[in-house]
Amino acid sequence: MTGIQLTSAAFTDHAEIPRRYSGEGEDVSPPLTWTAAPGGTAELLLLCEDPDAPGPTFVHWLVTGIDPWTGGVEEGHEPHGGTSWPNGFGRPGWGGPMPPPGHGPHRYFFRLYALSQPVRLRDRPSADAVHSAVQDKELARATLVGTYQRL
Numbered sequence: 001m002t003g004i005q006l007t008s009a010a011f012t013d014h015a016e017i018p019r020r021y022s023g024e025g026e027d028v029s030p031p032l033t034w035t036a037a038p039g040g041t042a043e044l045l046l047l048c049e050d051p052d053a054p055g056p057t058f059v060h061w062l063v064t065g066i067d068p069w070t071g072g073v074e075e076g077h078e079p080h081g082g083t084s085w086p087n088g089f090g091r092p093g094w095g096g097p098m099p100p101p102g103h104g105p106h107r108y109f110f111r112l113y114a115l116s117q118p119v120r121l122r123d124r125p126s127a128d129a130v131h132s133a134v135q136d137k138e139l140a141r142a143t144l145v146g147t148y149q150r151l
Helices: 127-134
Strands: 032-034 043-050 058-066 106-115 138-148
Antiparallel strands (some): 043 106
């Protein structure tokens, strides 16, 4: 499988996500940059999930249908050509980190998938449903992990 890379100018891999991007801050999506998708990519899919949330893995951002020729997304914007799905807060688009106070640091996995064909999802898909849907369509994947905690 060909690799792609995913980075952010706002935080490095496994570093703390600045408060600005959290539910306690301005709750704007962080800037992301990625390397070129492999040939044959029909669309990109972006998922941000918190597996440390109480209960099922919490979806903070899900965008499908992203133009495979794009190289990133600016702060506070949606990726070009993409369709935003409801996050775990029930609204489409970015929903910043907001773990329970005193729950310790949570990990936020930003995953970018290069897909061979468009993915089909049901309304309000769970993180597990997204992982299942991309499984047989994945050409490449990149992961960037940020952390956040509320004291």
